[in-house]
Amino acid sequence: MFVAWRDLRFARGRFILIGAVVALITVLVGFLAGLTGGLAFQNVSAVLDLPGNRLVLQQTDGKASFSESELSENTVDAWRSAPGVDEALPVSILQSRAQAGGKTAGVAVFGMPSGDDSALGRMTPHTADEIGLSTGAAADLDARVGDRVSIAGTAYRVASVGGDLWYSHTPAIAMTTGAARDTAERMGGSGAATVLAVSGDPDWDAVAKATGTAAFAPLASLTALETFKSEIGSLALMVVMLFGISALVVGAFFTVWTMQRSGDIAVLKALGATTGSLVRDALGQALVVLVVGIGIGLAAVVGLGALAGGALPFLISPLTTIVPALAMAVLGLAGAAVALRTVTSADPLTALGSNR
Amino acid sequence: MITLDNVTLTFPDGASRVTAVDAVTLHGRAGRVTGITGPSGSGKSSILAIAGTLIRPDSGRVIIDGVDAAGLSRDEATALRRSRIGIVFQQSNLLPSLTAREQLQVMGELGDRGARGPRGVRRAVRGRVDDLLDAVGLSDQADRRPAQLSGGQRQRVSIARALVREPRVLLVDEPTSALDQERGAAIMELIGRLSRELDTATLLVTHDLAHSAALDELVTVVDGRVVDGAAVDGAAVDGAVVDGALEIR
Numbered sequence: 001m002f003v004a005w006r007d008l009r010f011a012r013g014r015f016i017l018i019g020a021v022v023a024l025i026t027v028l029v030g031f032l033a034g035l036t037g038g039l040a041f042q043n044v045s046a047v048l049d050l051p052g053n054r055l056v057l058q059q060t061d062g063k064a065s066f067s068e069s070e071l072s073e074n075t076v077d078a079w080r081s082a083p084g085v086d087e088a089l090p091v092s093i094l095q096s097r098a099q100a101g102g103k104t105a106g107v108a109v110f111g112m113p114s115g116d117d118s119a120l121g122r123m124t125p126h127t128a129d130e131i132g133l134s135t136g137a138a139a140d141l142d143a144r145v146g147d148r149v150s151i152a153g154t155a156y157r158v159a160s161v162g163g164d165l166w167y168s169h170t171p172a173i174a175m176t177t178g179a180a181r182d183t184a185e186r187m188g189g190s191g192a193a194t195v196l197a198v199s200g201d202p203d204w205d206a207v208a209k210a211t212g213t214a215a216f217a218p219l220a221s222l223t224a225l226e227t228f229k230s231e232i233g234s235l236a237l238m239v240v241m242l243f244g245i246s247a248l249v250v251g252a253f254f255t256v257w258t259m260q261r262s263g264d265i266a267v268l269k270a271l272g273a274t275t276g277s278l279v280r281d282a283l284g285q286a287l288v289v290l291v292v293g294i295g296i297g298l299a300a301v302v303g304l305g306a307l308a309g310g311a312l313p314f315l316i317s318p319l320t321t322i323v324p325a326l327a328m329a330v331l332g333l334a335g336a337a338v339a340l341r342t343v344t345s346a347d348p349l350t351a352l353g354s355n356r
Numbered sequence: 357m358i359t360l361d362n363v364t365l366t367f368p369d370g371a372s373r374v375t376a377v378d379a380v381t382l383h384g385r386a387g388r389v390t391g392i393t394g395p396s397g398s399g400k401s402s403i404l405a406i407a408g409t410l411i412r413p414d415s416g417r418v419i420i421d422g423v424d425a426a427g428l429s430r431d432e433a434t435a436l437r438r439s440r441i442g443i444v445f446q447q448s449n450l451l452p453s454l455t456a457r458e459q460l461q462v463m464g465e466l467g468d469r470g471a472r473g474p475r476g477v478r479r480a481v482r483g484r485v486d487d488l489l490d491a492v493g494l495s496d497q498a499d500r501r502p503a504q505l506s507g508g509q510r511q512r513v514s515i516a517r518a519l520v521r522e523p524r525v526l527l528v529d530e531p532t533s534a535l536d537q538e539r540g541a542a543i544m545e546l547i548g549r550l551s552r553e554l555d556t557a558t559l560l561v562t563h564d565l566a567h568s569a570a571l572d573e574l575v576t577v578v579d580g581r582v583v584d585g586a587a588v589d590g591a592a593v594d595g596a597v598v599d600g601a602l603e604i605r
Contacts, residue, residue, distance in 0.1 A: 002458075002461070002462055002465035003451060003453065003454070003462060003465070006451075006453045006454055006458060007453045009453070010452065010453030010501075011453065263449075264451050264452075267445070267449040267451070268451075268462075268466070269434070270408070270410060270437070270443055270445075271437070271438070271443065271462075271463065271466065271517075272434055272435070272437040272438025272439070272441075272466050273434075273438075273466040273467055274431070274434060274435075274466065274467030274469075276467055277465070277466060277467025278467075280467075348410050349405055349410045349411055351410075351443075351445055351449055352401055352404065352405055352408075352410065352443075352445065352446070352529055
């Protein structure tokens with residue numbers, strides 16, 4: 001790193017420029033990742049909070065979807081009685097509008113037995129005339145414990161407020177299974193459970209095949225949410241493209257930079273420098289630029305993200321900050337590694353003579 | 357001590373091969389400066405490249421401090437170059453981002469692995485930097501970069517850089533080609549003095565015999581061969597050929 005540090009100091013203008021580009025790309029990637037994470041959280045956090053090892057959905061025409069799944073009593077019983085199943089918890093999911101005072105808001109109603117240890121389970125009241133509000137629903141409806149909230153023509157007393165849970169960009173409301181079934185019927189539905197949260201270790205494929213259902217691991221069940229797939233798919237594509245651009249920009253810079261230095265590299269080789277030491281020098285230099293650029297970009301993302309979090313669905317977590325930053329560093333180094341060919345192929349013989 | 361023993365080098369030239377160095381034998385003795393002269397294209401730079409292990413000859417032996425360099429692998433040749441050979445290039449070839457002091461210090465940062473390890477080499481090199489800068493008269497210019505130095509000063513830094521690892525062999529390629537007569541003479545005198553002081557076997561390629569007084573021996577090369585001739589390009593040299601080398605009287 002002897003020459004690398006001094007090159008960084010000597011050509012600081014060029015390195016500040018490429019560092020700024022890396023920082024800007026990090027800001028773009030970080031914001032997109034934070035926004036993607038925030039939107040994903042508002043889409044699926046309640047689903048990921050459901051208990052059980054697998055989530056079972058009814059299949060229609062070979063496809064499983066949260067929006068179309070309706071599990072009959074027979075199906076629920078079949079899963080409950082399957083060998084290896086410890087517990088099968090039917091959960092109804094409805095999307096409706098709620099009113100409280102003068103406020104109206106779209107909500108996702110989750111009907112499930114109370115007493116479960118999940119955040120949803122803790123929100124679920126014990127009686128059918130009560131509901132539990134997530135913090136988002138309470139904020140949208142400006143409702144507190146003891147207030148009356150009307151859903152599909154029936155008023156419920158707010159028994160609790162707590163839990164930051166969302167489904168399809170609407171805040172979650174929890175009620176008992178019976179209350180959810182009644183609400184669904186008032187809205188013209190069948191009142192059947194949407195999803196079965198199954199715990200245990202049954203022969204998942206065999207039971208699913210026998211009942212015409214699909215049993216997903218919680219994370220995999222998100223593929224049964226159409227809006228999530230399309231939304232996250234396009235945002236993730238943008239993030240991936242930015243990763244590619246980052247690798248390309250860093251690679252192009254270091255390729256040109258190293259080619260400009262090819263004469264110096266030939267001289268160092270002629271003086272006895274090992275190719276390994278020159279490669280370490282080049283990669284170390286790229287790593288310094290990447291770490292500084294990404295560090296500045298990351299600080300901007302965390303700072304601005306914290307400010308934007310009040311107005312946008314923005315998630316600051318290791319998954320939306322550290323992971324993209326590491327990916328950028330790795331891809332940037334991969335781009336810089338392309339320039340190493342100039343280092344390894346430099347001929348020390350060219351240092352002799354007057355044609356440098 | 358360096359010996360080129362019956363060394364031949366050819367290059368591809370279309371379907372045939374052209375002989376750049378033809379059965380050359382010459383000796384560079386410790387503490388002495390051996391000049392290699394000849395017209396352009398005569399093969400003197402190729403001889404220097406062979407002596408510097410930068411190119412492997414087709415045949416013959418290259419004995420550097422007791423090691424036959426002709427059969428070494430690329431990595432072994434690099435290690436030999438690092439530890440026992442110093443090179444002064446025609447255009448000084450200093451690194452633009454380094455100060456004069458750092459040009460010498462970088463010689464301790466070349467990826468050494470051996471018994472002394474990188475730290476031992478670095479310490480030894482750094483311990484000699486100031487003395488060598490003083491020896492070439494650049495103590496007061498140590499913190500200047502190449503762009504802030506004159507051509508003669510750059511060449512002095514290049515000489516100090518080549519000697520900072522105490523090489524057994526010093527190879528010098530046309531050191532005065534970019535300098536005026538006065539500065540050229542000073543550089544030649546410096547090379548001769550340091551070679552004697554450090555007991556280094558120096559091979560010096562030059563086409564300019566105006567400074568031949570600084571040489572201890574002179575070898576004339578024409579068409580890749582060491583020739584028996586006292587005059588090259590009209591420049592007269594008072595000497596005699598001994599074992600293929602022209603010794604100056």
